[in-house]
Amino acid sequence: EVQLVETGGGLIQPGGSLRLSCAASGFTVSSNYMSWVRQAPGKGLEWVSVIYSGGSTYYADSVKGRFTISRDNSKNTLYLQMNSLRAEDTAVYYCARDTVVPAALVDYYYMDVWGKGTTVTVSS
Amino acid sequence: DIQMTQSPSSLSASVGDRVTITCRASQSISSYLNWYQQKPGKAPKLLIYAASSLQSGVPSRFSGSGSGTDFTLTISSLQPEDFATYYCQQSYSSPMYTFGQGTKLEIK
Numbered sequence: 001e002v003q004l005v006e007t008g009g010g011l012i013q014p015g016g017s018l019r020l021s022c023a024a025s026g027f028t029v030s031s032n033y034m035s036w037v038r039q040a041p042g043k044g045l046e047w048v049s050v051i052y053s054g055g056s057t058y059y060a061d062s063v064k065g066r067f068t069i070s071r072d073n074s075k076n077t078l079y080l081q082m083n084s085l086r087a088e089d090t091a092v093y094y095c096a097r098d099t100v101v102p103a104a105l106v107d108y109y110y111m112d113v114w115g116k117g118t119t120v121t122v123s124s
Numbered sequence: 125d126i127q128m129t130q131s132p133s134s135l136s137a138s139v140g141d142r143v144t145i146t147c148r149a150s151q152s153i154s155s156y157l158n159w160y161q162q163k164p165g166k167a168p169k170l171l172i173y174a175a176s177s178l179q180s181g182v183p184s185r186f187s188g189s190g191s192g193t194d195f196t197l198t199i200s201s202l203q204p205e206d207f208a209t210y211y212c213q214q215s216y217s218s219p220m221y222t223f224g225q226g227t228k229l230e231i232k
Contacts, residue, residue: 035221044211044223044224044225045162045211045213045223046223047220047221047222047223050219052219058219058220060220101173101174105154106156106218107218108156108173108215109215109219109221110158110170110173110174110213110215111168111170112170112173114168114169115167116167117167
């Protein structure tokens, strides 16, 4: 069964650090594009970061320079290292698999497998 | 950045109704548009990708259409399990995805 399970959330003070993990089963993380998406309480979805199968990484402007996405191929696990945390980083964090469908000009991307999420609360 | 605007923000409907949700992009995104359904306390679920392609396992009462800047998600006959929040998402500016603000579909 294809599955993603996030762990590592919790209560952290402003300025602190936290590392989220996303363990995959049923497919290989390193062969796929993998994203983190977050949702603040009562708000909509916000894309946070992606790591491509080739290792390239990209970030939303709101987290650039503070968050780092990575993966451990031996553990088939995706990570999100979050530093200098702020109150506005409080959210449920989801990991998701990005499926890519090649197209003539721009490839199609969509997030077809999601974890259940882990909650990060940044508060003093 | 490409902005995605959904309308309406909320909608009341009855079981059996035909419902349409609209998503508008701030610039042309061709057909690089996905739709997700999210129920309270749950992760989003992919419904439609590439504007009109139905994800495997999704009931055929869901359909998507549109191209350029204007897109619609249609539910042909609402079922009780369809009451949820729906999000559109553009992938044209991949990897910088953006989502719409969501449309909450409630029972009338």
